[in-house]
Amino acid sequence: MFVADEDPYTAESAKAFLKLARGRKLGVLVNMVIGMPKLKYIILYSKYSKVYSIPFDEQLRIYRASGVDPIKLRSAGVAKMVKAAVDIARRLNS
Secondary structure: EEOOOOOOHHHHHHHHHHHHOOOOOEEEEEEEEEOOOHHHHHHHHHOOOOOOEEEEOHHHHHHHHOOHHHOOOHHHHHHHHHHHHHHHHHHHOO
């Protein structure tokens, strides 16, 4: 699993890391996307593995700073992270 941002430097390091990674590549998690993810990065990352896009969530950032468990929030960002984790777990068990 590789957590990435939408910038050229992270894209280059992801490319290098994922080429060196041996075995199954579980996914690239593009984190804290504002609005729609840029197609350029989705296409680039999808060459290496399955891509999960997690939206930016200001509410999650505020509550994490105050120590609230993210699972207790009704947040789009948390829901997408949980969905990605479940999908990865299923892929590991198959």
